[in-house]
């Protein structure tokens with residue numbers, strides 16, 4: 001709620017301007033939905049029945065990541081492109097509405113793909129399998145958008161090119177990473193475990209973790225960091241940026257490379273092998289110490305280490321250094337009027 005208060009404060013001028021009011025309003029709507037949808041978590045505790053807890057738990061997790069976060073991302077990205085002058089206001093607004101319809105059409109009923117085995121009816125199984133499969137459509141659209149941005153930033157392809165490349169090149173790169181991970185992490189890895197017949201054997205194995213990591217960090221993590229980079233670039237001058245950009249460049253490749261290594265070297269192969277064990281020896285076996293404590297499973301767990309190290313040392317640390325340095329340099333000198341979201 002505090003965060004929402006900050007947003008309202010920053011957007012107050014845009015809300016008063018008839019031209020900008022609509023997009024600013026959509027942005028605030030997406031933002032308020034995030035804390036509001038957390039509220040159900042306040043009403044259960046250790047004594048509540050498991051299936052009730054799981055219903056509300058996924059009301060939060062799923063409706064955040066496959067509903068309001070995605071909606072928030074779309075509005076945020078649209079606003080950034082508006083700011084760069086790459087898209088017209090009307091186009092941006094249309095894209096937002098279209099995406100909202102697609103997300104919520106699939107996303108709301110799709111929540112049930114977490115409730116296949118919590119005692120719900122087979123009607124839930126059928127409907128949620130169908131609608132959550134449809135969620136891949138808007139994800140693909142976002143990815144196609146990302147390719148449009150790549151095209152825009154190629155030499156000579158568009159008059160807006162110069163404004164795209166300079167000065168917000170790295171924000172764009174992070175947005176493209178969002179598109180990439182959306183496709184791989186949410187689209188492919190999510191879809192892979194989405195059918196009830198797969199989920200029946202797979203749920204609770206490392207393939208879920210594989211999808212969760214690639215989608216959560218890949219999409220919303222990269223977006224968050226892209227926005228941090230955007231804010232850094234907006235608030236430092238050319239000379240400071242020349243220094244900070246080096247950290248951001250290393251950070252970009254460190255985060256993406258680290259996440260990729262985690263997935264390729266550990267989570268995905270370990271998930272597939274665990275699923276094979278479910279099929280061969282039964283679910284109980286694949287989740288017992290007899291399996292998870294075995295040599296191969298242990299080895300694959302250790303294979304997380306290189307990816308984690310790259311992610312932290314070359315990803316998290318340089319971005320943190322860039323953010324702290326930008327903040328320390330500018331907290332005294334920055335005129336408040338320069339910081340505008342819309």
Ligand code: HEM
Nearest residue numbers: 065113132135186190191193194203204208212215216219
């Ligand atoms: C950016 C979008 C997405 C994010 C951030 C995301 C994140 C996650 C996370 C963190 C979990 C684990 C939740 C838990 O067990 O506590 C999960 C589970 C799951 N996700 Fe996604 N997801 C996304 C999109 C999708 C899509 C598009 C699909 C299907 C087409 C999907 C299908 C599933 C399924 C079926 C599970 C449950 C697996 C199980 O219980 O074993 N997800 N997701």
Ligand SMILES: [Fe+2]
Nearest residue numbers: 062066111113
């Ligand atoms: Fe979900």
